[in-house]
Amino acid sequence: MVHDVMRDGPILITGATGQLGMALAAQATMPHRAVGRPDFDFDSPETIARCVAETAPSLVINAAAWTAVDAAEQNVAAAYRANRDGPAQLARLCRDSGIPLIHVSTDYVFDGEKGAPYLESDPVAPLGVYGASKEAGERAVIESGADAIILRTAWVFSARGKNFARTMINASRKTNNLRVVGDQRGTPTAAEDLAAAILAIVGAIRSQGWRPEYRGIFHATNTGDTTWHGFAEVIxxxxAKCGAARPTVTAITTAEWPTPVKRPADSRLDGGKLAAIFGLRLPDWHDATTRIVTAMLEADAHT
Incomplete structure (x- = not known):
């Protein structure tokens, strides 16, 4: 277990090429090393141990995962390697080295049937392989005995990478009429806001040392909620304020847009525990969307 204050050493950030990994690396002001495939690959367990040994980190942030929800159904073993087995190995290495681990999980561990924002203590009930593999990863990290913080988040988007906002912007350049699911509710979460929250947690651990109440699961999303259709309308x-043509967006039901895996109908997450323990509340999702979409369009204009 870690001591009262963190030892010297950089922060190790995994999943360097993903939306969150890029945001973490861009915002981190403390010494850090961001790694991704092939140097760090959950399909190659030897790379995990090698990265930890070479880096000798003071803390690890695991932002690497299998996130392709539908593809996970046909790639079960690979999804479990990335979302359960790899994080389990990483957690054991952190435990043996006496360093904290911050592991990122998902709202898809729930079935969306509660009808109210989920608490960390609510029963999990994943609907597909992706959610089940992430839930198994949570359990593996907890059972490792590591000083671990698990952050469940949702609907992550950023100005870079593949995400719903990018999909909508690209689609609007091809058609004036779009159909978007309007009966699934959750919270769009900007990768940069999630990264800022994670780095604030790192800062708290670095300055105050590890505390027993840090261990466990926390929910971390932007504030507020909407549907995919509502998200698209705001995007x-x-x-339009940036000069883009505005398409007509029609709300449809989940049944009208079938997917291989059923999505949670209402996966809102309650962020009260994160606020109580760390004093953190992420910004409103409307504000986040304004920042992200504006940055996205500005970047597009220069390419």
Whole structure:
């Protein structure tokens, strides 16, 4: 277990090429090393141990995962390697080295049937392989005995990478009429806001040392909630202010847009525990969307 104050050493950030990994590396002001495939690959367990040994980190942030929800159904073993087995190995290495681990998980561990924002203590009930593999990863990290913080988040998007906002912007350049699911509710979460929260947690551990109440699961999303259709409408409102053409967006039901895996109908997450323990509340999702879409369009204009 870790001592009262963190030892010297950089922060190790995994998943360097993902949305969150890029945001973490961009914002980190403390010494850090960001790694991704092939140097760090959950499909190659030897790379995990090698990265930890070479880096000798003071803390690890695991932002690497299998996130392709539908593809996980046909790639079960690979999804479990990335979302359970790899994080389990990483957690054991952190435990043996006496360093904290911050592990990122998902709202998809729930089935969306509660009808109210989920608490960390609510029963999990994943609907597909992706959610089940992430839930198994949570359990593996906890059972490792590591000083671990698990952050469940949702609907992550950023100005870079593949995400819903990018999909909408690209689609609007091809058609004036879009159909978007309007009966699934959750919270769009900007990768940069999630990264800022994670780094604030790192800062608390670095300055105050590890505390027993840090161990366990926390929910971390932007504030507020919407549907995918509502999210799309806001994206296009912002894009229109930046001079983009605004398509018509029609709300449809989940049944009208079938996917290989059922999505949670209402996966809102309650962020009260994160606020109580760490004093952190992420910004409103509307503010986040304004920042992200504006940055996305500005970057597009220069390419």
């Amino acid at each position: 296009f409102d912002i894009a």
